[in-house]
Amino acid sequence: MWNKKRDDEYTPKPAGQPVHPAQDVKPEPASYASTSAPVKAPAAEPPRGVAAIGKSVIIKGNILSREDLWLDGEVEGTVEVPEHRLTIGPHAKLNAGIRAREVIVLGGVNGDVEAMEKIDIRKDAKLVGNIKTGGIIIEDGAYFKGSIDIIRSQEAAKPAVQPRPKEQPTATPVAAAVAVEQKR
Amino acid sequence: MFTDRWKRSETADARSHAASAIETSAHRNSDNSASPTKRRSSGLEQFFTHIRGEENLDLLDFSGASQANIEFITSMGHRLYSEDLIATLDFAFGGPDNYGKQLDPVHQQAFLAQNLNFKTRQFDGALLWDALEFLAPPLLPPMVDRLRDIMKPGAYMLALFHTEERCEAVPTWHYRIANGNTLLLAPRGSRRPAQHFSNRAVEKLFQDFDNVKFFLTRDSLREVIVKR
Numbered sequence: 001m002w003n004k005k006r007d008d009e010y011t012p013k014p015a016g017q018p019v020h021p022a023q024d025v026k027p028e029p030a031s032y033a034s035t036s037a038p039v040k041a042p043a044a045e046p047p048r049g050v051a052a053i054g055k056s057v058i059i060k061g062n063i064l065s066r067e068d069l070w071l072d073g074e075v076e077g078t079v080e081v082p083e084h085r086l087t088i089g090p091h092a093k094l095n096a097g098i099r100a101r102e103v104i105v106l107g108g109v110n111g112d113v114e115a116m117e118k119i120d121i122r123k124d125a126k127l128v129g130n131i132k133t134g135g136i137i138i139e140d141g142a143y144f145k146g147s148i149d150i151i152r153s154q155e156a157a158k159p160a161v162q163p164r165p166k167e168q169p170t171a172t173p174v175a176a177a178v179a180v181e182q183k184r
Numbered sequence: 185m186f187t188d189r190w191k192r193s194e195t196a197d198a199r200s201h202a203a204s205a206i207e208t209s210a211h212r213n214s215d216n217s218a219s220p221t222k223r224r225s226s227g228l229e230q231f232f233t234h235i236r237g238e239e240n241l242d243l244l245d246f247s248g249a250s251q252a253n254i255e256f257i258t259s260m261g262h263r264l265y266s267e268d269l270i271a272t273l274d275f276a277f278g279g280p281d282n283y284g285k286q287l288d289p290v291h292q293q294a295f296l297a298q299n300l301n302f303k304t305r306q307f308d309g310a311l312l313w314d315a316l317e318f319l320a321p322p323l324l325p326p327m328v329d330r331l332r333d334i335m336k337p338g339a340y341m342l343a344l345f346h347t348e349e350r351c352e353a354v355p356t357w358h359y360r361i362a363n364g365n366t367l368l369l370a371p372r373g374s375r376r377p378a379q380h381f382s383n384r385a386v387e388k389l390f391q392d393f394d395n396v397k398f399f400l401t402r403d404s405l406r407e408v409i410v411k412r
Binding site: 136137138140142143144145146147149150152 | 263370
């Protein structure tokens with residue numbers, strides 16, 4: 001449930017499909033020609049080797065991850081991914097405070113977000129809350145309501161700390177301190 | 185220039201601004217397939233002139249978050265509060281031309297309770313764009329009162345009002361700041377304003393503010409700078 005996707009839970013990816021949800025996206029230029037930003041297609045599935053919480057999972061409580069996390073379920077509480085990347089999937093519904101090194105939003109978030117390096121809000125995402133971040137990218141079509149505070153410090157400009165490689169699929173560092181309900 | 189006691193509309197300075205042409209594309213239309221339109225804005229220029237040299241201000245932007253506005257304002261060292269008020273109206277009251285629901289007191293109270301409800305926060309400036317035009321008359325005064333509450337004394341607001349007297353559908357835009365005096369208008373369809381705003385109506389709307397300054401333009405958008 002916390003680990004690599006199961007074959008029956010996700011659709012198989014065709015060869016060559018971009019899998020990294022956190023590839024840098026160029027900021028939308030002011031003189032853009034269309035509302036469809038010419039950026040790489042956002043991944044709708046978690047990449048390999050990333051801890052994943054699927055769309056059928058409902059969590060009430062606190063999530064702490066010590067590696068990159070793909071979160072596509074429902075969460076009420078807090079989500080902390082210090083020194084790593086958090087990707088909020090297209091089916092996600094978060095009513096939670098978020099803190100991570102980097103945040104990519106594809107789904108719905110209601111809560112404050114602190115992304116030390118950057119936050120990337122994709123088209124069709126909906127974020128209501130205050131953002132504190134070192135940098136922000138927001139695609140046309142994304143809905144955002146809240147404040148944006150750019151952290152202008154050396155702390156935010158530090159290069160990303162690379163996560164340690166996963167040791168075993170079962171030895172997940174994701175900790176959820178509360179009961180988890182899984183819809184069938 | 186502003187004087188603190190002046191509350192009449194002023195056109196002398198505005199005429200000089202109108203002489204510096206408004207660039208509008210001949211292809212501007214209301215469907216989303218059109219490319220963004222470049223538009224020089226004297227009101228925007230005046231707005232940023234008032235906050236020039238200051239940092240760490242809190243600014244409010246009603247056009248919805250955009251990369252252009254975020255980059256421009258935060259690069260000046262300011263914090264930005266962003267909301268797409270027109271989209272918020274649609275969420276709250278259900279789609280464009282939703283003035284019937286806006287007249288419902290229950291919906292009005294719910295809308296006011298959920299929006300611009302800052303307990304202690306105040307702003308140093310606000311970019312209202314044309315959002316106020318799409319509030320039904322009963323909803324407009326409490327919204328303006330709310331703006332007065334959340335704007336610091338001496339803060340400036342930029343608002344736009346269409347000049348057509350007939351309340352027919354007008355093009356609506358995402359207002360993107362290209363630079364300190366230029367906007368890029370990205371089309372977002374058309375919408376019927378709730379009412380027509382004459383100069384007198386705008387003055388009356390902001391009668392509890394310090395002063396109101398109008399900028400004549402060559403297109404159908406009247407620019408207004410309001411000082412709290």
